[in-house]
Amino acid sequence: MVLIQIKNLSITFDDETILDNISFDIAENEFITFLGPSGCGKTTLLRILAGFTHPSHGEVLFGGEDLLSIPANKRTINTVFQKYALFPHMNIAQNIAFGLTIKKIPKDEIAREVERMLKLIKLEGYGNRSISQLSGGQQQRVAIARALINKPKVLLLDEPLSALDLKLRQDMQYELKEIQRKLGITFIFVTHDQEEALTMSDRIIVLNNGSIQQYGAPEDIYNEPENRFVADFIGESNIFQGIMKADYLVHFANHTFTCVDFGFNANEQVDIVIRPEDITITTPDRSPITGTITFCIFKGVHYEIIVEDENKEYIIHTTKAALVDTVVGLEFTPEDIHVMRITSNG
Numbered sequence: 599m600v601l602i603q604i605k606n607l608s609i610t611f612d613d614e615t616i617l618d619n620i621s622f623d624i625a626e627n628e629f630i631t632f633l634g635p636s637g638c639g640k641t642t643l644l645r646i647l648a649g650f651t652h653p654s655h656g657e658v659l660f661g662g663e664d665l666l667s668i669p670a671n672k673r674t675i676n677t678v679f680q681k682y683a684l685f686p687h688m689n690i691a692q693n694i695a696f697g698l699t700i701k702k703i704p705k706d707e708i709a710r711e712v713e714r715m716l717k718l719i720k721l722e723g724y725g726n727r728s729i730s731q732l733s734g735g736q737q738q739r740v741a742i743a744r745a746l747i748n749k750p751k752v753l754l755l756d757e758p759l760s761a762l763d764l765k766l767r768q769d770m771q772y773e774l775k776e777i778q779r780k781l782g783i784t785f786i787f788v789t790h791d792q793e794e795a796l797t798m799s800d801r802i803i804v805l806n807n808g809s810i811q812q813y814g815a816p817e818d819i820y821n822e823p824e825n826r827f828v829a830d831f832i833g834e835s836n837i838f839q840g841i842m843k844a845d846y847l848v849h850f851a852n853h854t855f856t857c858v859d860f861g862f863n864a865n866e867q868v869d870i871v872i873r874p875e876d877i878t879i880t881t882p883d884r885s886p887i888t889g890t891i892t893f894c895i896f897k898g899v900h901y902e903i904i905v906e907d908e909n910k911e912y913i914i915h916t917t918k919a920a921l922v923d924t925v926v927g928l929e930f931t932p933e934d935i936h937v938m939r940i941t942s943n944g
Contacts, residue, residue, distance in 0.1 A: 601626045601751070601784055602647070602665075607656035609642060617644050617653070620773075624786065629778050631787045631795040632673070634805035635831070640788045643805075647786065648677050675829040677748040680757045682741035684729045690740055691725035697748040700838045702898060715743035735766045742777065759794065771797050792832050796820060797858050806826050820873075825941045829871040836912055837878070838870040840937070848937055851910065852885040859884035869938045874915040876934035879903065883928030890921050 604625040609617045617639045624630050632640035645651040646658065649670025658665040665673065676697075684693050690828040691712050692699075693801035698708045716722050719739035729737065738758055745753055755774075759767045775798050778785045789795055795802050796816045804811040804819060804827075812824045823829035829837055840850030845860035850870050862868060889912065896919070903914040907927060912928060920926070 599626050599629075600624070600839075601661060603657070603659040603662075605641075605657040605659070606804065607646070607653050607658065609651070609655075613808045615808050619656070622809050622810065622813055623802060624784060626784060627782050628800060629775065629785045629787065629800045631704045631789060631799040631802045632805060633789060633792065633795040633802050633831075633834070634811075638805040639808040640790075641756060642804050644677075644756055644786065644788050647752070648675060648754055648892040651888055674751040675754060676748055676752075677754040677756065678738075678741050678745050678758045680760055682737050682758075684737060684740060686729050688729070689725065690721065690727050690729065690732070693729065694725075694741055694743045694747055696744060711747050715747050718746070719743045720773075731767075734762050735770055738762070738770060738775070742774075745783065746777075749781065752786060753778075755787045757788055757790075757791075760791075767794075774798060786890045791926075796832070801832035804831065806831075815905055817915075822936060823871060823938060824832060825938050826869045826871075829869070829936075829938065834874050834913055834915075834942075836874065838872075838910070840868050840870045842866045842868050842937060846932075848935065851887055855935060856932045857937060858932050859935070862937065862939070863917065867940055867941055869939065870936055871936045872930055874902070874913040875900070876916045876930055878929040879905075879914060879916060879918075879920060880927045882925055882927045885929050887928045888925060890926070891922050891924045891926060894920050894922055 600623045604620060604622050607620050608615065634640050642651060646653055652666065672836055685696070694715050695708050695712050698711060698845050711726065712941055716725055718744060721736060721739060732740065758768050762770060767868055772795060787798065799816055801813065801815055802812045802819050806827050812828045819828065821823050822834055823832060826837060828908060829835045835890040838850040840848050842848050842862035844852060844864055846857055848855055848857045848859065848868065848870060889907035891903060892906050895902050900915045900917055903916060905912045905914060
């Protein structure tokens with residue numbers, strides 16, 4: 599069921615367009631991520647949902663009702679910020695209970711809810727500890743519990759993992775997803791980290807220059823990017839300019855290849871993406887594309903290899919090392935070639 603509807607939303611600051619006539623829906627119980635580079639409009643969009651910023655034009659419906667007319671403190675939406683803003687003079691339990699305390703909820707009910715939150719965030723028995731005694735990941739969990747104890751229908755998360763080190767950040771990605779699954783409420787997450795978005799999301803909204811570039815499941819965003827921007831921003835890519843000769847036939851890298859794409863105009867100029875893991879190194883006689891290995895480095899789960907010819911540099915990810923200065927061929931299947939229309943935004 600659709601929970602939030604964004605309709606033709608725009609916002610302008612000092613004659614600069616921050617969001618440009620965007621529309622999309624968010625369903626109940628989804629984990630949605632706004633993904634894009636700095637300045638793309640993702641945090642502004644989050645602030646509109648929270649009630650901290652008002653758009654110049656458009657509608658936001660929440661359960662079919664006008665959300666923009668509801669003050670921020672009356673919305674069933676809570677926010678976890680990049681800086682957790684915990685109260686240092688309060689212990690963990692008091693921080694978590696803050697929202698219920700100002701609502702003057704009975705103390706025994708507050709105590710029960712705090713214990714429930716401590717169990718949810720895996721900090722049982724920590725209630726009396728000082729905030730200063732917690733690690734960054736533990737502080738982040740307390741901030742989440744403080745937001746969740748008010749039982750919002752939507753939790754907004756504005757880059758809450760950015761201050762954590764890599765290992766802790768990866769651990770917290772799984773923690774957040776598990777919390778969202780247990781509670782069954784909508785999480786709206788803002789990040790510029792592509793791996794984070796792919797790991798956590800049910801759906802991703804990719805933004806650039808205030809416009810939606812693509813909206814879909816992580817697998818679709820990665821495997822079927824709609825334009826050059828998405829292909830380049832999400833993961834590493836080999837991107838080519840090409841010409842669609844006919845259905846299932848595309849020309850790039852000075853050769854014509856069979857592909858699985860169709861529905862383009864004859865001789866239409868297109869962009870092509872092939873992911874590094876979809877290219878196989880072979881002998882020069884087995885491929886029309888040949889080049890020289892100029893770089894090979896081990897990156898933990900794979901080797902990253904660069905092959906260069908007279909026109910282009912190719913990135914390959916493989917589990918096998920290769921010798922620099924070796925002349926090789928590059929193989930890929932029709933299914934590995936993804937053809938994209940050239941757009942003004944992409």
